[in-house]
Amino acid sequence: MKTLEFPAPPPRAGDEDLRREVRNFLESRLEGRSPLQRAESWNGFDRQFSRELGQRGWLGMTWPRKYGGHERTAFERYVVMEETLAAGAPVAAHWIADRQSGPTILRYGTEAQKEAILPKIAAGECTFCIGMSEPDAGSDLAATRTRAERQADGSWRVNGTKLWTTYAHEAHYMILFCRTSGSPADRHKGTSQMLVDMRATPGVTVNPVLDLMGQHHFNEVHFEDAILPAGSLLGTEGEGWAQVMGELAFERSGPERFLSSIQLLIELIGALQGAGGEGGRNAVGRLFAHLVTLRHMSRGVAALLERGDDASVHAAIVKDLGATFEQELPDIARSLIDEEPDLASTSHFASVLAYTTMAAPAFSLRGGTREILRGIIARQLGVR
Template identity: 65%
Template sequence: MSSLFSFPSPPPCPQAEALRGEVRDFLATELAERSPLRRAESWNGFDADFSRRLGARGWIGMTWPKRYGGHERSALERYVVLEEMLAAGAPVAAHWIADRQSGPNLLRYGTEAQRLSLLPRMAAGEHFFCIGMSEPDAGSDLASVRTRATRVAGGWVVNGTKLWTTNAHLCHTMIMFCRTGRPDETADRHGGTSQFLVDLTLPGVTIRSIDALTGEHHFNEVVLQDLFLPETALIGTEGGGWSQVMSELAFERSGPERFLSSFALLVELMRVIGRDPSERAAIAVGRLAAHIASLRRLSRSVAGLLAAGADPALQAAMVKDLGALVEQEIVEIARQLVPPEAGGDTYAAVLAYLTLHAPSFSLRGGTREILRGIIARGLGLR
């Protein structure tokens, strides 16, 4: 049991710490005019030009082989770039999913043709990906998906709907998880599923916006109606979708975005309480800092396991669950310590923005209930 939940220390990486200063200097110039409220967007900030500039510096696809447009740098160097971007509130959404999970998914399961076609453009910050997992009436229970790809001459015909598809309206390609086996072929809820590459400009794809409480348009409903996909769109093996998507989710659930989404508010809170905080404020902020330091250690360990080819799905679920708790706690503690009317306009704006977004932190990437079910199974409790 202990081996299931081990978080080994990542090895020292002097190159990563040397890179940190370079990244901070870059961001100090790039984000000089970016307001705290815009920085609070965290990894929801979409700026295609910024992503292309990162690609030009070699900061997307950092660990990928050079033959696919990557740079063969270490996982810890990549981690430094990620956490510095997130802590500074950089607009990374355009390339975020491609770099975090779609690229690694193709490296592990894609064909050589898929890799050569897509990965160099992803690493250059020129080709953007979204995730087609969730569905109406399925949510985080991916085993309940109903979207189906049916074999026809030369490929597949797809019918179904994907929900909460972040930035589908701004992306080029979606990796879609769906059913390919007939309902009577297997009693295994996880069997008979596959993954496909979907060009979002194809006829048969309709993208409809789902506006957030803030009025922002990040989420979408993607309707697939008699969509034809060629044989070359299949990722990995037919019927192997469940193990592939679980591997992909380990990348999605374990990164620093899982505990830095409300970091901009913590920065503003510390600015408001100043260098001589009350005892109550000092205890609260110290506690949050300790939580973030612990989560950072766990997250960096998962990055090391992923780089070593392990499948740390359980560890990633723990990082995601604990991280969402801290992200939501930052908002509540800030509100209690410094009410919006006492912190000034900038603080109040950041607090209001993250108060509206905080409920989603324990939904995206898997609900708290789903994650704790995964952890319980790992402990042999269910």
């Protein structure tokens, strides 16, 4: 069986200077934001906040300056991500674009695509959505049935449906994973990625999908004879599977995989003050140990990305373990504090517990189900 290394990033004093700068900004900018609002960090949509990050050079941090980036390290970007998530900042307006869509365009896009889109992302002015999941396919991306057919004039005619598309109703662009040849039986072969202008493409319909709390973050996106310009192909036709695997490495590896429920841990520690006893202290100690381990592993992925190494399997491990940690946290909190979850409660613990409990089922779905992830991990380790 193979082994995997999660290298420790080298100590860098400059990173901690950046951390203090980011932390001071967030403390002032997010003053008055309630614990429940902080718990909604992933889904908090605030274009002005994203613009402010862009103005400070905290988006597109590792990209070349010619595309609006700042040529900083993956470790510096990690610091900004970690601090914004830990503070419960509203990140949804720039989240997907900065994390994965931008790096995918930087790696595979044409010069025209890079020049047109990347500076807008770095400025916090451009929102992306992910066109991967489909009805009846779950996390089996290779089963995609959405099809793009090249027309005589070089354009592409798209038909199909994408599901669970976060903030498609707010997005400027989508990176669409689709089939350009063959059939779903061909699995990885014949797939490609397309850039879709969500504001100017006739034939694209976005229908809301409400979550357990009645909130509108998810969508169904339907393509009916939607025509994409000839320059919409992202990367190489037929290489969509390899490209999307690289994109998922960015999606699965960051601190969001264990910090999206951090507000509940904060409220739990507060609720246990003076009342938790030895059992409470032991439980928090175990949770903290898990958190530190996940952070070390996630920073290890950042080190691999900084070196230019393939981090897809390492990212899958972080995502799987992080989702397990986050899904177990509400049950642990309920076992320690005799308080019913209630979104409308004046108790910060009860309201945050209610939100996290209802959000938790999606933690093992977003970015790939654990069954798919564990298959990827098992193949890499040589046990499948």
